[in-house]
Amino acid sequence: MADARMTLDDLRRVLLEAAGADEGMDLGGDITDTPFDDLGYDSLALMEAGSRLQREFGVSLSDESLAEATTPRALIDLVNDRLAAGASA
Amino acid sequence: MSDRPVKTVVTGLAALAPNGLGTEAYWAATLAGRGGLAEITRFDARGYPARLAGEIDGFVPGDHLSGRMLPQTDHMTRLSLVAGDWALADAGVKPGEWPSFDMGVLTAASAGGYEFGERELRNMWSKGNGYVSAYQSFAWFYAVNSGQLSIRNGMRGPSGVLVGEQAGGLDALGQARRLVRKGTPLMLSGAVDSSLCSWGWVAHLAGRRLSTSDDPERAYLPFDAAACGHVPGEGGALLVLEEAAAAAARGAVNYGEIAGYGASFDPAPRSGRPPALRRAVEQALRDADVAPGDVDVVFADAAAVPELDDVEAAALVEVFGAGAVPVTAPKTMTGRLNSGAGPLDVATALLSIRDGVIPPTVRVSPDARHRIDLVVAEPRRVPVTTALVVARGYGGFNSALVVRAA
Incomplete structure (x- = not known):
């Protein structure tokens, strides 16, 4: 089972598994607030990444909430908020 | 603009075949009589009545395509994108320098991206629908090669896909020629196809025309008294079609005309x-x-x-x-x-x-x-x-x- 909190490294790994990366795109840098658009990820790539995050972290993410998470920080916060909500429920 | 039919010429082409990856490799092998039929390696075919195919050897997708393309493409789409790159280069066309609506894509398909589709359906039935790739939405679709070629090369002119099993590839070229005549300056057309996975294979078998011979030398013998069905293969060609005078004006050499x-x-x-x-x-x-x-x-x-x-x-x-x-x-x-x-x-x-x-x-x-x-x-x-x-x-x-x- 995965750790209870999702990290930027988790997101990097899931993005690569889900949608790969463009040559010349350095996901290893500080990408926390870089819009997914600028990282080369479109809505379908994020849908696939979201599907994998749901499986891995056991959370439920609506299409709407995924669409609103336009940066790595927003997506990580979204998953961790769901995890916290699940833990306190 | 006059209605007089214009002459449509082929200014670039790329062949990807089981006996040669790339036009000149294919042509040299073909003139030398070197074939590419052999036992299937792509999946375990030992339990099937037909076990030979023409597989393309030596194609490493990551050598040609970005990491972003790989999770979203079937094998036949990867081959098609590379064929498109090579055909355009052969024509001396840098698509980024052309107005996007001046270029269209017309390919043919028979099955679609079956290898991709088989894997995702397997995920669905063995693990659940949450395990199906979002890219399944288009990666197994008949029109996917036209779509991905269009996106990759910024081609937004008249585009489409024709499905007519083995006849479809000529229908695509016929339609692309029609679109050139109607005024689209450049059409990327043809087809590169593959359905060499177990799901595709049972579809081939259902047609009842496959050779069940295990001998590559005797399995596919058209017009021979020993003819006993065919061996399927993967590959094809993409061609660049342009109106003859415009092609000549930009200094393009042509291979010939699509005349009829x-x-x-x-x-x-x-x-x-x-x-x-x-x-x-x-x-x-x-x-x-x-x-x-x-x-x-x-x-x-x-x-x-x-x-x-x-x-x-x-x-x-x-x-x-x-x-x-x-x-x-x-x-x-x-x-x-x-x-x-x-x-x-x-x-x-x-x-x-x-x-x-x-x-x-x-x-x-x-x-x-x-x-x-x-x-x-x-x-x-x-x-x-x-x-x-x-x-x-x-x-x-x-x-x-x-x-x-x-």
Whole structure:
């Protein structure tokens, strides 16, 4: 089972598994607030990444909430908020 | 703009085949009579009645495509994108320098991205629907190669996909030529196809035309008394089509003209009416304004099912006369490539025109009953100005296309 909190490294790994990366795109840098658009990820790539995050972290993410998470920080916060909500429920 | 039909020429091409990855590798192997039929390695075929295929060797997708493309593409799409890159480079076209609406994409497909689709359906049934890739939404779709070629090259002109099993590749080129005539400056057209996965394989088997021989030397023998079905393969060709004067004005060299196209559909089985292949051939010749005596070579469909060989040979004898035109089937080296077959034969015909040589039909001893002049064993060195390509698709599709030196 995965750790209870999702990290930027988790997101990097899931993005690569889900949608790969463009040559010349350095996901290893500080990408926390870089819009997914600028990282080369479109809505379908994020849908696939979201599907994998749901499986891995056991959370439920609506299409709407995924669409609103336009940066790595927003997506990580979204998953961790769901995890916290699940833990306190 | 005048309604007078314009001349549509091929300014670039790329062939990807089981006996050669890239045009010149394929052409050299084809003239040398080197085939690419062998035991299937892509999946475990030992439990199936047919176990041979023409697989493309040495294709490493990551050498040609970005990491972003790999999770969203089937094998046949990866091959198609590379074929597109190579055909455009061959034409001297940098698509980024062209207005996007001046370029269209018209490909053919037979099955779609079956290997991708099989994997995702397997995920769904074994793990659940949360395990199906979001890219399944388009990656297994018939039109995916046209779509991905359009996106990759920024081509937003008239585009589409035609599905007519093995005849579809010629239909795509026929339609692309029509779009050039209507004013689209450049069309990227043809097909590169593959469905060599276990799911695709059972679909091939259901057609009941596969050879069950395990001997690559004896498995696919069109027009031979020992004809016993065909071996499927993967690959095909993409071609760049442009209007002749505009191509010349930008300094492009052309391989020849798409001079004529015809298509017909067979009557229902047991209707008693004659097969319609002859009509497609005659239409293509008429469209090209070519007399049968002007045709230097026919690239045959070469089904290798005895009744279908009979139909094709009879149509050729009716149109051209017995033994009156050289006929060849280089696909004996690649297997039948579904929608990729017609475009690969068109590319091959254009190379025949370029080099003055007809590639051979390998391993076949022609059955005299067919009364055709089959070019066997060795290439035949003769000037080639005009060639006819014939393709038939399962279910009654017949298509014919004429290419001519321009």
